[in-house]
Amino acid sequence: MRSARRLLEDGDVRRWYENLCRGSRLTADVRLRRLNLFCERHNMLPKDLAEMGRMDIRKLEDLLHDHVSRLESEQYAPSYIEDIMKALKSWLSYNYIDLKRRVKIANADIAVTLQDEKVPSKHELKDMINAATLRARASISLMAFAGLRPQSLGKSDGSDALRISDIPDLAVRGYDVCFKRIPAMIVVRRPLSKARHQYLTFLTTEGCGYLLGYLRSRIAKGEALHGDCPVIALNDGYEEKGRKHRDSLIITTKEITAEIREA
Structure with a gap:
């Protein structure tokens, strides 16, 4: 603009x-x-x-x-x-x-x-997830199984995002990550809520599996996960693709939705 x-x-x-x-x-x-x-x-x-x-x-x-x-x-x-x-x-x-x-x-x-759009069937959703990248699988799971909006995963201006600490049932233990209980509770903070108030939602067993796979892939690449890390983050080496340097790993709404459309 x-x-x-x-x-x-x-x-x-x-x-x-x-x-x-x-x-x-x-x-x-x-x-x-x-x-x-x-x-x-x-x-x-x-x-x-x-x-x-x-x-x-x-x-x-x-x-x-x-x-x-x-x-x-x-x-x-x-x-x-x-x-x-x-x-x-x-x-x-x-x-x-x-x-x-x-x-x-x-x-x-x-x-x-x-008018001609419809909610994907269970099989269509499965096909979409299978065709997606690990990060897109996690994004789709959080939206489909926990009801989150793309803007909750990463704001349009990259100023805030859902963070590891917003999932209290998620535990980072050294070089691994696991859920203490499933379905996992997710706290959607006020700045990430369209209704402008904090609320709780839950991620299903299937969704937790996809999210764990994505987070473990980040750990395997050397990222040290902690509470302030965005749940959905910029890919390692994003600057090598001609993108500008950023002070944080927060991904924007536009980048999240673009990746999902490619799935």
């Missing part, structure tokens, strides 16, 4: 973005991109949009209405259009501008891109 970042040179946009980040960095990034796309399409700046709302609210509402109609005619998904409107309303609300007219979006409650 390099082009969207230029908007942060405006102090008001920067403060709006920072305010959104306090709730969710992911949401803030998405809304900044949506605002940028709208402004580029209409050859205007965010401050121009806010000024239009102050001077002529009807003109602003007409602009938003026409924008929605145009996107619908271009066959954009209703959920995508609604996402753009949320970003614009957020920016306008931050500037004390409240829309009077409701701009409706057809079929906004239908996830068009997900």
